[in-house]
Amino acid sequence: MSARARAGAVGIAVRSATTSPLLTLFAFTVVAVTAFIGAATPGFVQRTQTESLRFALERTAPAQRDFVASVRGTPEPGAGRDPGLPAESVAVWGGSVQGLLDASRGFDPALAEVLGRPRIVSDLDPAEAYSLVKNDGTPRSQLTLRYDPEYSTRVRFVEGRAPQPVQEGPLEFGLSTPVAQAMGWEIGAVRTIPRPGGIVQSVVLTGVWEPVDASDRDWDHAPTALAPGLIEHGLELPVHTGVGYAAPADLGTAAAMPQSVVTTLWYPLEVPAVDARHAGELAAAMRLFSAVPLDLPIVSSAIYSRGLAFTSTAPLTITQGLTRIESMTALVALIATGPLAVAIVVLALATRMIALRRRPSLRLAEARGASTRLRAGVLAAEGLAIGATAGAAGGVAGMLLGGGDGPVVALVPALAALTPVIALPATGLLVAKRRARADAPATSPAARRLRLLAELALVAVAATATVLVVSGARSVEGVDPLVVTLPLLLAAVGCVLTLRLVPFLLALVERGSPRRRGLLGLIGPARAHREPALRVAPVLAVVVGVAIAVFSSAFAATVGDGIVSAARGEVGADVRISARYLNADQLESLARLSGVAAVAPVYADEQSRAELPSADLTVMVYVIDVAELRRVQEGDPSAIALPDALLETGGAVPVVASQQLADRVGDETLVIEGRPVDIVGTAVSQTPLGSARTWVAVDRSRADELLSTTFSPSTVLLDLEPGADPVAVAEQARLASGTGAVAATPASVEREHREDPALSGLQLILLGAIVAVAALLALAVGMTLVLGAASRDRMLALLSALGLPRRREPAIVVWEVAPAVIVALPVGVLAGLALPFVVVPALDLTGFVGGELQPAVHLGAWTPLVVPGFLAVTILAVLVAAFVARRVTAARTLRSIDEEG
Amino acid sequence: MTVDTAEAGPDILCAGLVRIFTAQGVEVQALQGLELRVERGEMVALVGASGSGKSTLLTILAGLDTPTAGSARVAGHDLVAMRAPERLEYQRSSVGFVWQQSGRNLLPYLSAAENVGMAHAVAGVVPRARRRAVTDELLELLTVGDVADRRPDQLSGGQRQRVAIAVGLANDPRVLLADEPTGELDEATSADVLAAMETVNRERGVTTLIVTHDPAVAEHVDRTVRIRDGRTSTETLRTTHVDEAGRSVRVAVEYAVLDKAGRMQFPAEFTQALGLRERVRLSLEPDRVEVRPGDAVVPPPEAGRGRHRAASDDGERS
Ligand SMILES: Nc1ncnc2c1ncn2[C@@H]1O[C@H](COP(=O)(O)OP(=O)(O)O)[C@@H](O)[C@H]1O
């Protein structure tokens, strides 16, 4: 006898577990793929969210997103320990920069991580520089003199020389080539600048420079250093503006007139360092930073120093981004429950297949006296071997590829890994149990009552959850687990319904006249009626899969439509022009452009002082022409409602107020600039008229009662003639509106929104979910048929002995799944259609679509295609499975009759 | 536990055993008051038509099923009162079995020796150190030692059943149950396997109950119990004696079985021959009981013959 191991319990279990390598491999693959996708998705979502956040931050100007403080006066000179400044600046600026660096060491780590090296500059107030010779034809120029301790690292002098500190004589400075050209300033030329207090300052251009790196974001803090700006005042000569650099060590000159100096300090926001995962803490840290002023010694004429308050739009942008991130997380979690549930069904089917293979061994072991615990333990160990290895392999691979972190990454892998550990012993012991008769599972009245109770409980829970979600009675921080699980609950109710309906319908079919239906019509429904165990899996897969697919498709359509209508609402017309200032001529030429049907300018917009009995506010006053705006916005669903009351004369000034303002006012009386106003209508706070959120719109005829300047148009809404090309007209209109004008069309705004990585990421996930549930559905249906193959083939062998032609056999296969699928499909569709109506109002989607209105639910063009698509997938799966099943079992059928029970 | 090894009583004792299967409201009475007694070390064959309840009985005796009513004691265990732990103990060490299908006896992916090892591993009755020796000894006893490392599909049908017997005996049970162990085998191989069982019964003193409908089996055993409709109907006892010519002759005598309540079953040919139906007349004679058709007033002339069927003519040499 050989020395081969006389197998001990472990050896036998291992041998037993390796007898069906294909099935084991299949279960392994399902676990691994589920774990992989489950582990990779959080990383993908987190990355998308981070990208989306960075995208939003990137879209705001650096001067706005950086943390900027400004104060009148100059920094106190001093050297500092190690400020890292160029040699020429250390002596004067070192102390201040050191102070900023030291302060940043005390920042919240989340904040410190995203802030770059602090910067400080001092500017002598912009003032016109006059040529020494009057009317010599030099262009009018307004010069801002800047002292920047680090400027020498950013510019390279190409002509002349760098400015030096001077004891006597004109103050030296350098300009960029384009600015020097625009100002007509020759190197060596001296001009004079009048300063407050009768001081006249002479300045001399010593050199012309070029930027070392023109794309450096730092230049955003010196907008007219690289290229000149232009101020136009009606008929007067235009004024060229620009920033010139004086020698930073020469700050003493400026310090002599602190009332004319503004020192600006900023910590640049390093957008690439922002991460969505910690965005909440970051925004909080930012707010705290803005709220607590920094103390830095400043030489100023003010007696009382308030400290430096650093402000930025970044926390607002991040907070807005967070609502988008949260709804995306909720949505992904919600959608992921679908594929996950079906994957677990597939996994359970796979373990059932394995369990069936183990049945003879289990029965044998039981008969030989193996305890239930031992048998369950061996199966659980096998499940653990499959689940743990596959879950770990897939999970780790997914984590590495997805790059996500946090416990959420391990959630799905753990679920997938645990499923076989639980399902294998459970199904193994179940299938090994001797049943009296395989075709008639005995269900006791107690079991039936239990099932009914469980179903009623499920329906009750689903109904309660739906009511809670729809009524919006709950306010949950972050992702609401109720919203996330609702789709699964609804789908589960759908399953219960289907599973109740199918036997009922089958019984009807069975009872119907048997003579007309022939043999198959008799056997098909009879078998389908009696194999309920096999029905649960495909029903669950179809209902959940179809529901999630329909929901995903409808949701994508809803967001898409929401973006379109939000863009339309944001632009407010076919084209919107924003310029610095539009004169009457320009307005007229806009109205005359070919393709333009009507124009509606915002004649004036002014930040005004408003009072309520309870508080003081600032309110933006927009001056419009009611008739013009009505005409331009005619037929637009997002049009601002303009009641006729706006045109009334006498009494309180009639205005339309933004919702935000109206909510604030309540039933109090609003007084603007001393005049009581009458709010005759309200409108969405975010409006095409301007960027303010608390505003009133007043008709031109009454505008003079609230504002002194009633004509300073900077925004115009254009209505185009039918057939006019918005892109072409927008371009024409932009050119007609002077320099710096911007034209927006709904399409251009929509495009901008669609560039948000969160949106493309979400669409990818929705599509991925549809594909995943379709694939899993096919697997589930296929496996169900393969599982049923043994008993089917036995019956087919019998039937063919009775003379059933082989070509009729597929009908038997179809009968096995068709009734369940046919009932489940519409139930799934119904659940899927109900979902967006229930879930969308519970999620804040404004972050995705822009605007502030929750988008209305749309089903979109693709949704109706989901159903035939799934039907096709199911039919394909049935065909393939029937073929595979016949192949697999043909050889085994006769031998296995006894063992299959 | 109520194991009573010192008990001198029979190893298998069934009284009034009833097993009713219920499936969707339809009741099948597989056993209807079966009586069976097998003494320690005895080898008994159980015969009967298909569906008469033989497998049902064996499944109960193997501890895999419980009777609906009646009592069953095997090797000192009360199979009815037995709880789960005792049942496991019983299956592990008191009883071994061999079924007709090798799929129920042997794991296809284990070798013959490993299958015996698996029985050891599951039961944990035989000490680890002795398992290997026990395995070799058993396989040798059943003349399958040379194929110990082959898997079932590499064995002949006869070898497979002999390995199955070895597995059944792995934990040295007091009782061996076999349900049609030769059902799938040809005549010659059947004889081999039965001979092996006889050897085991003789050499190890294992109480053996073999279910079969193979008449050849009956020739190997001293006692054959026939069951009909879930009840023990007749018993045949065989004895070997040497006839006048010095030849060894086996004599079989068939007895009807009377249960505790005094009931007995008539063989069909008896009732048919005399047209016994519904009511019969019984009369007690000094040495026998007479049964006559109920409508016959006058006793038939031949009625004096007792129910003996000496069958010396169908005997055979051993
Ligand atoms: N698990 C069961 N469920 C229902 N009826 C059964 C079951 N097992 C056996 N029977 C019925 O009990 C009777 C006796 O069966 P069985 O003991 O297998 O007979 P035998 O082995 O003598 O052929 C038969 O009528 C059979 O149909």
Ligand SMILES: [Mg+2]
């Ligand atoms: Mg049988």
